[in-house]
Amino acid sequence: MNVMLDTDGKETSATHTAYLKLRELILTGELPAGQKLKIEQLRKLLQTGASPVREALSLLTSDMLVERLDQRGFRAAPVGKANFEEILLLRCNLEEIALRASIDNADSEWEDRLVLRHHHMNRASQQKAADFEDAHKAFHMALLDNAKLPMLERYCAQLYDLNIRYRYLAAGGASYQKRNIEAEHQSILDATLDRDADSATSHLIEHYRRTGEYLSSQMDG
Amino acid sequence: MNVMLDTDGKETSATHTAYLKLRELILTGELPAGQKLKIEQLRKLLQTGASPVREALSLLTSDMLVERLDQRGFRAAPVGKANFEEILLLRCNLEEIALRASIDNADSEWEDRLVLRHHHMNRASQQKAADFEDAHKAFHMALLDNAKLPMLERYCAQLYDLNIRYRYLAAGGASYQKRNIEAEHQSILDATLDRDADSATSHLIEHYRRTGEYLSSQMDG
DNA sequence: CCGTTAAAAAATATCGATATTATTTGACAT
DNA sequence: ATGTCAAATAATATCGATATTTTTTAACGG
Numbered sequence: 001m002n003v004m005l006d007t008d009g010k011e012t013s014a015t016h017t018a019y020l021k022l023r024e025l026i027l028t029g030e031l032p033a034g035q036k037l038k039i040e041q042l043r044k045l046l047q048t049g050a051s052p053v054r055e056a057l058s059l060l061t062s063d064m065l066v067e068r069l070d071q072r073g074f075r076a077a078p079v080g081k082a083n084f085e086e087i088l089l090l091r092c093n094l095e096e097i098a099l100r101a102s103i104d105n106a107d108s109e110w111e112d113r114l115v116l117r118h119h120h121m122n123r124a125s126q127q128k129a130a131d132f133e134d135a136h137k138a139f140h141m142a143l144l145d146n147a148k149l150p151m152l153e154r155y156c157a158q159l160y161d162l163n164i165r166y167r168y169l170a171a172g173g174a175s176y177q178k179r180n181i182e183a184e185h186q187s188i189l190d191a192t193l194d195r196d197a198d199s200a201t202s203h204l205i206e207h208y209r210r211t212g213e214y215l216s217s218q219m220d221g
Numbered sequence: 222m223n224v225m226l227d228t229d230g231k232e233t234s235a236t237h238t239a240y241l242k243l244r245e246l247i248l249t250g251e252l253p254a255g256q257k258l259k260i261e262q263l264r265k266l267l268q269t270g271a272s273p274v275r276e277a278l279s280l281l282t283s284d285m286l287v288e289r290l291d292q293r294g295f296r297a298a299p300v301g302k303a304n305f306e307e308i309l310l311l312r313c314n315l316e317e318i319a320l321r322a323s324i325d326n327a328d329s330e331w332e333d334r335l336v337l338r339h340h341h342m343n344r345a346s347q348q349k350a351a352d353f354e355d356a357h358k359a360f361h362m363a364l365l366d367n368a369k370l371p372m373l374e375r376y377c378a379q380l381y382d383l384n385i386r387y388r389y390l391a392a393g394g395a396s397y398q399k400r401n402i403e404a405e406h407q408s409i410l411d412a413t414l415d416r417d418a419d420s421a422t423s424h425l426i427e428h429y430r431r432t433g434e435y436l437s438s439q440m441d442g
Numbered sequence: 443c444c445g446t447t448a449a450a451a452a453a454t455a456t457c458g459a460t461a462t463t464a465t466t467t468g469a470c471a472t
Numbered sequence: 473a474t475g476t477c478a479a480a481t482a483a484t485a486t487c488g489a490t491a492t493t494t495t496t497t498a499a500c501g502g
Contacts, residue, residue, distance in 0.1 A: 013292060014456065038483070049457055051272075054485090055279055062283025064372065071234060071463060073484060086370050089318075097314055149307050151285065155376065235486065259453070272486055275455090292493060294454060444502090451496070457489085466481070472474085 014052035019059050021046055026065045026076050027161060029168045033079040037066065063158055065165075081219045084166050088212040091159045095140075095208070096201045098156055101147035103197045110146040111193055117142045118189050122182065133164065139185070143192065143204070170218045179210060235273035240280050242267055247286045247297050248382060250389045254300040258287065284379055286386075302440045305387050309433040312380045316361075316429075317422045319377055322368035324418045331367040332414055338363045339410050343403065354385065360406070364413060364425070391439045400431060 022042065025031040042053045057074045060066035067077050102110070117139040124135035137160060144156055184207045191200035243263065246252040263274045278295045281287035288298050323331070338360040345356035358381055365377055405428045412421035 040483075050484095051456055055276070055455095058276055058279045059283070062280070071484070072465095082369075083372075086372050089370070090373060090376075093314065093318055097310075148303075149310070151304075151307055152311060155311075261453075270487055271454095276485095292454065293495090446499105446501085448499080449497085452494085454491105454493070456491075459487085459489100461484105461486075463484070464482085467479085469476105469478085471476085 014048050015055045015059075018042075018046050018048055018052045018056035022053075022056050022060060023063070023065060023161075026060070027165050027168060029165070031076050033076050033165075033169075035076045037074040037076060039073070064162060079166065079169060081216065084216060084219065085212075087159055087162050087166075088208060088216075091156070091163065092205045092208055094152060094156050094159065095144060095204060098144035098147045098149060098152050099192070099201050099204055100197045101149055101152075102144055103146075103192060103195050103200060105146050105148060106192075106195050107146075110142075114139075114142050114189060114192065118185065121185070125182070143188070166215050170215050179214075181207075184210075235269050236276045236280075239263075239267050239269055239273045239277035243274075243277050243281060244284070244286060244382075247281070248386050248389060250386070252297050254297050254386075254390075256297045258295040258297060260294070285383060300387065300390060302437065305384075305437060305440065306433075308380055308383050308387075309429060309437075312377070312384065313426045313429055315373060315377050315380065316365060316425060319365035319368045319370060319373050320413070320422050320425055321418045322370055322373075323365055324367075324413060324416050324421060326367045326369060327413075327416050328367075331363075335360075335363050335410060335413065339406065342406070346403070358385075364409070387436050391436050400435075402428075405431075 121135040121139045124132045187203045282289050287295050342356040342360045345353045408424045
């Protein structure tokens with residue numbers, strides 16, 4: 001049938017598009033945490049076959065966005081304060097390691113990339129929330145991607161996504177609260193460009209802890 | 222056909238058994254690193270259908286034991302010194318966090334479990350290598366499982382498995398070299414039961430580093 | 443002889459249908 | 473009423489077949 005016929009847009013497979021869409025639905029909370037995910041229901045929602053849906057759910061399981069129950073199908077991963085705090089803890093620890101390693105490998109090419117991403121993020125801050133989300137992630141990942149530690153990067157990216165989910169949960173999606181996030185990003189960037197690992201990591205961790213405390217305060221037990 | 226008819230042995234689905242078997246084959250090196258994994262080939266090898274094989278491979282992708290290539294199927298994840306050293310680095314960092322958290326939550330029930338697992342491991346050391354492998358993992362995971370940090374535990378378990386692969390690679394599988402591993406385990410256990418987190422973690426990390434240096438020395442570029 | 447392109451072969455990705463569980467419903471006995 | 477068990481229903485897991493790529497092979501021209 002109409003499988004995979006795009007003019008030529010990178011990766012196009014029914015599985016991959018289903019994966020991206022489902023992920024978005026879960027991150028934004030349109031598929032609420034804990035909800036049973038029935039194949040048929042998703043198949044109709046995404047206008048695709050059962051196999052791609054199954055496989056996409058399988059992939060989301062590794063991202064810890066979906067849980068698989070014995071022989072009883074899938075459900076959106078539940079959320080909770082303990083889970084949120086574990087994510088925060090792991091992010092602080094893992095990103096510190098990654099940022100230090102990135103700074104150890106610092107070169108001008110990487111620094112250029114950082115400056116660019118930072119600029120794009122600030123640009124996007126005036127635009128749609130989704131655009132800023134992407135640019136924000138791109139900046140944070142760029143901070144880590146010079147470590148040349150692919151598994152660590154993967155963990156950090158996973159945890160980043162899991163965290164997004166709590167932001168959408170805390171506020172309909174729109175609200176990045178008005179703390180001076182821009183200044184915090186600037187401090188992280190400056191310290192990194194100075195190759196001052198201690199300063200950069202402490203700014204980064206502080207950045208996460210503040211956001212964390214804000215979100216954590218909004219959650220119950 | 223003969224699907225899922227076992228007298229009653231826990232989890233039995235074609236996918237799950239395929240997952241376990243494939244995992245074993247990759248860990249032991251019977252499916253060599255980097256090798257193309259063709260569905261048909263595995264389907265015949267495991268005596269099952271194509272769907273379970275596909276899904277098992279998908280799951281192994283999240284364990285980083287299998288890589289997925291665009292539209293070109295799967296292959297056993299490649300190995301290399303850089304990868305090995307990243308695993309070692311992450312294990313040292315993550316397990317330290319987990320062990321400290323476990324000790325923070327220490328209670329006598331957990332301590333009993335540790336002592337038992339340690340005993341079983343020593344018992345198993347005289348038996349088949351595969352049995353010791355299991356008991357060894359069980360002991361190490363028990364050290365971490367009192368942290369009540371499920372994601373962290375999952376990462377540690379994943380990394381543990383990835384490391385096994387390098388042991389099989391370095392030596393046909395039989396050789397745990399004769400360093401005094403027993404004494405090292407005893408030191409870790411003793412310090413943990415004393416609730417001395419600094420000592421326990423440094424013994425643990427030293428334990429990994431020694432094994433790591435040994436294996437690393439056996440590898441090229 | 444080598445590189446380019448077209449046809450053939452192989453392998454993956456996807457679909458639709460079936461077999462196998464889980465879950466719900468409702469009858470029956472306590 | 474209430475709890476248990478069996479039939480009916482719904483959902484998952486698996487199979488077999490088809491469509492779509494990717495890879496290989498071979499032909500052709502430079």
